[in-house]
Amino acid sequence: MRRSLSKKEIVKRKPEIDRVFKTGKTYACLGLKLIVSQNQLDVDRIVVIPVRHYGSAVQRNRIRRQIKEIWRNEKPRMVPGYDFAFIVYPGKVNDHTSQKKQLLALCEKAGVFLQS
Known part of the structure; x- marks a missing residue:
């Protein structure tokens, strides 16, 4: 089983990222901002953007x-057809459990989880 995101699940091109920023709704918490925009596809796509002053390149790549990985594990619970842009700000909390709590709380606010 493949444990990484496919190319279809990543927003890479600048015009697509700009569209997410222009048309998306914003949700924020301490250290993390989520912008959600509908796309015309049958898959969810993601882009993670640490701010420029977020540590070294190693730390920025690690947070990405x-x-x-958190998003990939929670992806089956989400409604398909959205683009997600996560903007990460430097903060004191960088452990996995708090990141997961923040990410899930923002997705819950955005209402992108399937109704169970």
Whole structure:
């Protein structure tokens, strides 16, 4: 079983990212901001953007990997057809459990979870 995101599940092109920022709704908590925008696809897509002053390149890449992994594990619970942009700000809390709580709380606010 593949344990990484496919190319279809990642927002890469600048015009697509700009569209998410222009048309999306914003939800925020301490250290993390979520912008959600509908797309015309049958899959959810993600982009993780640490702010420029977020540590070194190693730390920025690490936070990208961590958020993508949390999102990949929670993806089956989400309604398909959305683009997600996570903007990460430097903060004191960087452990996995608090990141997961924040991410799930923002997704819950956005209402992107399937009704069970």
